[in-house]
Amino acid sequence: MYKKERARPWAVLAAACVAQFVFALDMAVMNVALPAIRTALGFAPVGLSWVVHVYALAFGGFLLLGGRACDLYGRRRMFVLGLVVFGLCSLAGGLAQAPWQLVAARAGQGLGAAAAAPASLALLTTTFTEGRARVRALGVWSAMNAAGGALGVLAGGVLTEYAGWRWVMLVNLPFVALTLALVPAGVAAHTRTGPRERMDVPGAVLATAGFGLLVVGVVRTDAIGWTDPATFACLGAAAVLLAAFAAVESRVRAPLVRLGLLRNRWVAGANVIVFLAAAGQFAAFYFVSLYMQQVLGMGAAETGLAFLPFSAGVVLGTLLATRVAGNRSPRAALVPGSLLAAAGLAWFTRIDPDGGFLTDVLGPSVVCSLGIGLVLAPVAAAATTGVAAREAGTASGLLNSSRQLGGCVGLAVLATVAAHRTGDAASPAALNSGYALSLTVSAALFLVAALVALALPRRERSAPVPSAAAAENRLEGTPS
Known part of the structure; x- marks a missing residue:
C-alpha cells in the first residue's frame, strides 16, 4: 500500500504539460533537420531514416512496460527517471560526433519518454479525479501534446537554419530542467508501506x-514495401508475439495489462478512437506539409509558420471541449469533434497544384484543428473513466500506445496509398493527386471514429476515477 503526500494540482498540471509538450515536439522536430544531419555526420541514406524511426520504435515499444512500471514503482518516481534519461540522451545527441551516437541517443530519448509519458497522464487522472476540473486539466494537457507536434516542424526549421542542427536536440534541456524543477513544488510522492x-x-x-x-x-x-518478404516476416512475428502476450496476460496473477480492463467500454472505445484519430491526424499533418513544400514550393521555416493556425485551433478546440464535456459524457465532444475533423480533412482534399496557403490550407486547417481539439481531451478522459487509481498508469500507457501505433501505422499505410496514386510521376499535379487521395482516407478514419464514439455509454456525467486512497483500501498491497 502507498502512503501519499498531498499534491498541488497546479504543479502536477504544469509538470505534466511541459513534459508532454517536449515529448511530442521530439516526434516532429528532427524531420526538417535531417539533410543538415546527414551532411554533418556522414549518414548513409538508409541509416538517416532511423534517426526518426528509432525514437518511435523505443517510445511505442516500451509504453506498456512504462505504464505498468509507474503503477508498481510509483508515478512520480518513473516520471522523474524518464525525464532524466530523456534529458541526458538529448544532451548526448546534441554532442554526437558519429551516426551511431545520434541513433543511440534517439533510442534513449524514446525509452525515457516511454517511462515518463504514461506517468504524466496517470498523475493528472489521479490528481484531478472528476468533473469540469478533470476535463479542463486533460484539455490543457492534450493541447500541449498537439502544440508540441504542430510546433515541431517550425522549431526544427528555425533552429536548423539559424542555430544549427544540434539545437534540435539541445532545445529539450531547458524544458526538462523546468519540469524537474516543478516536481518538488507539488507533485506528490508515494511511499510504499506494504x-x-x-x-x-x-x-x-x-x-x-x-x-x-x-x-x-x-x-x-x-523503403522495402508492404509486399516484401521481410515485411511479411516482421509483421507475422509481431502478430505471433502479441497473441502469445494476450495468452500470458490471461493466466498470470499480476499481468502487465489486465485484459479485463478492455472490457470497460470507455477504455476500449477510447483506445479505438485515439488509434483512428492519430492515424488520420499524423497522416494529414504529413501530407499537408509535403503539399506546401513540394507542390506550393514553400520553404521549411515558412511551412512551419503555416501550421501556427492549426496549433491555435487545437488549443481553442480543447477549451471548447471543457465546456461541452465538463459535466456531460465525453461522447458529447467526441462525436462532433470527429465529424468536424472529418469535414476539415474533406475540405483539404480540394487542394490544387495552382493553389496557395490562403485558398487551400488556412480554412481547412482551422476546421480540422478545432475538431481534433474537441477530440483530444475527452478521449483521454474516456480512456481513464472508471479505472482504479492502481491501474491509472496501465490505462495511460495503453492510450499512449494506441496513439503511437495509430500514427505509425496510419502514416505508413496512407503513404503507400499516395505513392500508388502518384506512381513514378514527380510532377506537382501527380503529387497533389496522391496527397488528396490520402487526405480522403484520413477523413474517412475520423468518420469511423465518430461512429465508435456514438457506441460509448450514454451518461450525463463521466464516472469519476476512484482516488488512490480508496483503491488502496479495497486492495491492500496494490500500488496507486
Whole structure:
C-alpha cells in the first residue's frame, strides 16, 4: 500500500504539460533537420531514416512496460527517471560526433519518454479525479501534446537554419530542467508501506518485442514495401508475439495489462478512437506539409509558420471541449469533434497544384484543428473513466500506445496509398493527386471514429476515477 503526500494540482498540471509538450515536439522536430544531419555526420541514406524511426520504435515499444512500471514503482518516481534519461540522451545527441551516437541517443530519448509519458497522464487522472476540473486539466494537457507536434516542424526549421542542427536536440534541456524543477513544488510522492507485486516479466518481454517488431515492420515499408518478404516476416512475428502476450496476460496473477480492463467500454472505445484519430491526424499533418513544400514550393521555416493556425485551433478546440464535456459524457465532444475533423480533412482534399496557403490550407486547417481539439481531451478522459487509481498508469500507457501505433501505422499505410496514386510521376499535379487521395482516407478514419464514439455509454456525467486512497483500501498491497 502507498502512503501519499498531498499534491498541488497546479504543479502536477504544469509538470505534466511541459513534459508532454517536449515529448511530442521530439516526434516532429528532427524531420526538417535531417539533410543538415546527414551532411554533418556522414549518414548513409538508409541509416538517416532511423534517426526518426528509432525514437518511435523505443517510445511505442516500451509504453506498456512504462505504464505498468509507474503503477508498481510509483508515478512520480518513473516520471522523474524518464525525464532524466530523456534529458541526458538529448544532451548526448546534441554532442554526437558519429551516426551511431545520434541513433543511440534517439533510442534513449524514446525509452525515457516511454517511462515518463504514461506517468504524466496517470498523475493528472489521479490528481484531478472528476468533473469540469478533470476535463479542463486533460484539455490543457492534450493541447500541449498537439502544440508540441504542430510546433515541431517550425522549431526544427528555425533552429536548423539559424542555430544549427544540434539545437534540435539541445532545445529539450531547458524544458526538462523546468519540469524537474516543478516536481518538488507539488507533485506528490508515494511511499510504499506494504508488499509490492512482481513485474510480469514474460508479458513485458512479449509486449515490448511484439510492438517493437510491429513498428519496425511498418516504418520500413517506405523503403522495402508492404509486399516484401521481410515485411511479411516482421509483421507475422509481431502478430505471433502479441497473441502469445494476450495468452500470458490471461493466466498470470499480476499481468502487465489486465485484459479485463478492455472490457470497460470507455477504455476500449477510447483506445479505438485515439488509434483512428492519430492515424488520420499524423497522416494529414504529413501530407499537408509535403503539399506546401513540394507542390506550393514553400520553404521549411515558412511551412512551419503555416501550421501556427492549426496549433491555435487545437488549443481553442480543447477549451471548447471543457465546456461541452465538463459535466456531460465525453461522447458529447467526441462525436462532433470527429465529424468536424472529418469535414476539415474533406475540405483539404480540394487542394490544387495552382493553389496557395490562403485558398487551400488556412480554412481547412482551422476546421480540422478545432475538431481534433474537441477530440483530444475527452478521449483521454474516456480512456481513464472508471479505472482504479492502481491501474491509472496501465490505462495511460495503453492510450499512449494506441496513439503511437495509430500514427505509425496510419502514416505508413496512407503513404503507400499516395505513392500508388502518384506512381513514378514527380510532377506537382501527380503529387497533389496522391496527397488528396490520402487526405480522403484520413477523413474517412475520423468518420469511423465518430461512429465508435456514438457506441460509448450514454451518461450525463463521466464516472469519476476512484482516488488512490480508496483503491488502496479495497486492495491492500496494490500500488496507486
